[in-house]
Amino acid sequence: xxIDRSTGLRMIExxxxxxxxxxxxxxxxxxxxxxxxxxxxxxxxxQVWFEGRDDHSGGPTILGRSASLDDxxxxxxxxxxxxxAPAVWGLAGxxxxxxRVAVSIADRIGAVVGIExxxxxxLRAFQRVGEVSATFGEVKDRADLxxxxxxxxxxxxxxxxxxxxxxxVGRFVPEGRTGRTIVWLGCSDxxxxxxxxxALKVPKDRQVAFYAVVRALVNGIAFEQEPVLRSTxxxxxxxxxxxxxxxxxxxxxxxxxxxxxxxAESEAKLTLVRDLNAHTRFVAIHVGGLANGSGAKAVxxxxxxxxxxxxxxxxxxxxxxxxxxxxxxxxxxxxxxxxVSNGDWPGDATPTIPCILIHDDHDPSPxxxxxxxTFPTARLGIDEGGTVTRTDGVMxxxxxxxxxxxxxxVEVLLGIEARLKDRSR
Amino acid sequence: xxxxxxxxxHVVDPANGVDGVADLWIEDGRVIPSPADPSTRPDQTIDxxxxxxMPAGVDIHCHIAGPKVNGARSMRPEEPRRAGFMHxxxxxxxxxxxxxxxxxxxxxxxxxxxxxxAVDAAIAPFAARHTHHELADTPIIDKAFLILMxxxxxxxxxxxxGDRERLRAYLAWILGASKAYGVKVVNAGGVxxxxxxxxxxxxxxxxxxxxxxxxxxxxxxxxxxxxxxGLPHPVHVHGQNLGLPGNADSTIxxxxxxxxxxxxxAHIQFHSYGGDLRxxxxxxxxxxxxxxxxxxxxxxxxxxxxxxxxxxxxxxAVGQFLRKVTGRKWLSHDVxxxxxxxxxxxxxxxxxxxxxxxxxIGLEWFLRVDDPWRIALSTDHPNGxxxxxxxxxxxxxxxxxxxxxxxxxxxxxxxxxxxxxxLPREYSLNEIAIITRAGPARMLGMTHxxxxxxxxxxxxxxxxxxxxxxxxxxxxxYLIKGGQVVLDDGDLRESADGSLLHVAPERDGLAEAEIADxxxxxxxxxxxxxxxxxxxxxxxRRVEVGGGS
Ligand code: SF4
Ligand SMILES: [Zn+2]
Numbered sequence: 001x002x003i004d005r006s007t008g009l010r011m012i013e014x015x016x017x018x019x020x021x022x023x024x025x026x027x028x029x030x031x032x033x034x035x036x037x038x039x040x041x042x043x044x045x046x047q048v049w050f051e052g053r054d055d056h057s058g059g060p061t062i063l064g065r066s067a068s069l070d071d072x073x074x075x076x077x078x079x080x081x082x083x084x085a086p087a088v089w090g091l092a093g094x095x096x097x098x099x100r101v102a103v104s105i106a107d108r109i110g111a112v113v114g115i116e117x118x119x120x121x122x123l124r125a126f127q128r129v130g131e132v133s134a135t136f137g138e139v140k141d142r143a144d145l146x147x148x149x150x151x152x153x154x155x156x157x158x159x160x161x162x163x164x165x166x167x168x169v170g171r172f173v174p175e176g177r178t179g180r181t182i183v184w185l186g187c188s189d190x191x192x193x194x195x196x197x198x199a200l201k202v203p204k205d206r207q208v209a210f211y212a213v214v215r216a217l218v219n220g221i222a223f224e225q226e227p228v229l230r231s232t233x234x235x236x237x238x239x240x241x242x243x244x245x246x247x248x249x250x251x252x253x254x255x256x257x258x259x260x261x262x263x264a265e266s267e268a269k270l271t272l273v274r275d276l277n278a279h280t281r282f283v284a285i286h287v288g289g290l291a292n293g294s295g296a297k298a299v300x301x302x303x304x305x306x307x308x309x310x311x312x313x314x315x316x317x318x319x320x321x322x323x324x325x326x327x328x329x330x331x332x333x334x335x336x337x338x339x340v341s342n343g344d345w346p347g348d349a350t351p352t353i354p355c356i357l358i359h360d361d362h363d364p365s366p367x368x369x370x371x372x373x374t375f376p377t378a379r380l381g382i383d384e385g386g387t388v389t390r391t392d393g394v395m396x397x398x399x400x401x402x403x404x405x406x407x408x409x410v411e412v413l414l415g416i417e418a419r420l421k422d423r424s425r
Numbered sequence: 426x427x428x429x430x431x432x433x434x435h436v437v438d439p440a441n442g443v444d445g446v447a448d449l450w451i452e453d454g455r456v457i458p459s460p461a462d463p464s465t466r467p468d469q470t471i472d473x474x475x476x477x478x479m480p481a482g483v484d485i486h487c488h489i490a491g492p493k494v495n496g497a498r499s500m501r502p503e504e505p506r507r508a509g510f511m512h513x514x515x516x517x518x519x520x521x522x523x524x525x526x527x528x529x530x531x532x533x534x535x536x537x538x539x540x541x542x543a544v545d546a547a548i549a550p551f552a553a554r555h556t557h558h559e560l561a562d563t564p565i566i567d568k569a570f571l572i573l574m575x576x577x578x579x580x581x582x583x584x585x586x587g588d589r590e591r592l593r594a595y596l597a598w599i600l601g602a603s604k605a606y607g608v609k610v611v612n613a614g615g616v617x618x619x620x621x622x623x624x625x626x627x628x629x630x631x632x633x634x635x636x637x638x639x640x641x642x643x644x645x646x647x648x649x650x651x652x653x654x655g656l657p658h659p660v661h662v663h664g665q666n667l668g669l670p671g672n673a674d675s676t677i678x679x680x681x682x683x684x685x686x687x688x689x690x691a692h693i694q695f696h697s698y699g700g701d702l703r704x705x706x707x708x709x710x711x712x713x714x715x716x717x718x719x720x721x722x723x724x725x726x727x728x729x730x731x732x733x734x735x736x737x738x739x740x741x742a743v744g745q746f747l748r749k750v751t752g753r754k755w756l757s758h759d760v761x762x763x764x765x766x767x768x769x770x771x772x773x774x775x776x777x778x779x780x781x782x783x784x785x786i787g788l789e790w791f792l793r794v795d796d797p798w799r800i801a802l803s804t805d806h807p808n809g810x811x812x813x814x815x816x817x818x819x820x821x822x823x824x825x826x827x828x829x830x831x832x833x834x835x836x837x838x839x840x841x842x843x844x845x846x847x848l849p850r851e852y853s854l855n856e857i858a859i860i861t862r863a864g865p866a867r868m869l870g871m872t873h874x875x876x877x878x879x880x881x882x883x884x885x886x887x888x889x890x891x892x893x894x895x896x897x898x899x900x901x902x903y904l905i906k907g908g909q910v911v912l913d914d915g916d917l918r919e920s921a922d923g924s925l926l927h928v929a930p931e932r933d934g935l936a937e938a939e940i941a942d943x944x945x946x947x948x949x950x951x952x953x954x955x956x957x958x959x960x961x962x963x964x965x966r967r968v969e970v971g972g973g974s
Binding site: 025251317396 | 496500501519520551552554558622748755756758759768947951961
């Protein structure tokens, strides 16, 4: 923290932005009174995160009526303790500290846990074949070839390109942009395609074939023109050229936006990157997503052995892919949900089961008025601190300027847990 | 104030030369001399008559936390399906088992084995924050970790420049900032070479491209600096050519290069092979001779056990090699400025001559190092096998009949290429206590661990003697951790939090400003967000750095 000499305003330097999963940690927040009046260094979305309106929607509620924190915690614990088939859902916008407590509560009450915005298909692919990856700084330091996969139009955060990729100067890419070849996979009329050195238009529904053929070419398998055109929609020559380009790179990076890929599509990408390592160095890099989705996966993995869909119902953490919170809600098998999220949740728009909602009060959840108990809480990075995790696994601290002015998620979760412990004594 | 008396047990405390019946008193978490006043009444007494009382176990080299371990868990959901789960109980969290247990299972299983301390041997400082969170969820045992320095860009640049002062300032800063315990070197310069796609280094005098330093330079400068700083644990080294037939020559070279410095050589079994893939044999004889005659070096074994496990290493090249050999799934993760990481499932099979030879070579190491204080029990968990295999290894060391039986079932080649069958040595209980607690604690410079003299931590394991040594060491009756009875007649009764042991060498503010500048230009995160804040880690316990020169 420092004080701006000309304005006398407090400045928080090296602040981490929870606006998206990129978690830029190079922002400066200018603080005046109880407000952040300027956000330096972030993108528009980051600015909105820090300077957006603060609804101050008041304290906890029980059945829509204001309640004391103590009463609300008591009621939440009572509901959780008596639930037969509870779910804990959300967590991707919470700190590691909050996630650790939330999963502990799930273990205690035998809940099924689901992470908002998780990519179960991608997880299955990873569990089958693994992944060759790197931290963002390796892209900056080494990547002379960067392939952006925007085939499903998932956005690649501009700040990733700025800070670690296109123009970035790195140890082995001292020339910056001219030292890097940028390839854009997506729609050719995409404006980003024009800022790249090469673009390939890959039809969304042909991704598996496209990546499989490129991988086979990389592995030295020869193809006829016609079947390749039929299966990928692209002429063989362009795929051969692409495959050669990948192999020629010294250190390539396939950058994947937040994916809606099927597990076959994910696997096709991960295995191409893996096989390229027989020829050169190549890594898959994931970008985007929610603030701390990667943290939620990490916590669930070290506490319960898998990065999503855990059922504690049997008294132990069973991984239950394809049978998670969403599926069980659909089958009517969940009788209570502890939701830690501001987003849409996978249940009915008007919940038909009792729900306990912990949500950041800056932009209230769509179901805030409709649930049994609500806890409006602080906002990550503004009035709640803790640790968040980038999609490359690097964990960063937050620097909230207004710690202590609002009830935090961690406080609510710890309060619930303490009451659950008391009940079981 | 709480006073515990462990009455009438046979105390095996090699560090204090104790091997006989005695009472042991623990007050407020520490061992105290037996009270002079015979009327002193303890708050609690454990009747240990007929039992063996030892300091709690200390694991000097394992992989239990951080992104590499967690990546392995995440990639291998099939492991708990095979190995099962730990159920939630009154006192403790549920968890998963297998070669990479979940954090709560890891703490509980170490405690169940009579261990009180475990040191994760390979954490990228970049991953310190993750590791601290995970270790905070690893209950009961005390924990520490070593940070990976052998492919660190700043380190290599300073060594290239011959700037010893800055190198030392950097180590002081990074150890403190990451709240680490010591310095690890994994395939010095080789991981960086591999990350560049330029193969690997294979001798100590290869030059690391772009950095103009040699593995020899990295190793000796780090060893010297660690010595000069007086860190409790010397430089902890994973050598070159891990797992490759014929690597024994480079291991001798490494030992020779480190001569004159204190150094610990990790999972030495994996570095002790002669021949090529077809003619691979044991070279333990000459390597163990070197250790026997050079007192500044210590080793841990990295014993291989047959069965399913997960290999994991900061040596990215080894990960890729194992992927090629096994054809199995592969997690690789390059960490900027610091290291690589490779994870591949592996099944050690007794029918496989190479695997069987690795098993025999590990045991040969235990039997050939004369002084048990210089060799520590490890499986390089989970690389050679799980830490849960320690009782099996102990039984093999204590009983040559058991060894002969196991050896007879292995491919004939093994008996030709490794003299294990000719070694009659059997470990005594006292020697087992050395290689599992007293020795590793001394190697780590943890003066409060591994012994039961006054002032030592009240970390005690009580075993019921049993002719079946595997059963005896698998099922301790009691674990007392910091004076608290955690394992009570075979049942886990308490799930306390262990401490995080770390060093905090004196820092140099001026040098740090330069380091910050260097870092902010090169890293993908800000310097200010790299180190651990003072309030970020709970239950820390600082281990003193011995002045040095
Ligand atoms: S890219 Fe994401 S993390 Fe970075 S400033 Fe924008 S919203 Fe924040
Ligand atoms: Zn190891």
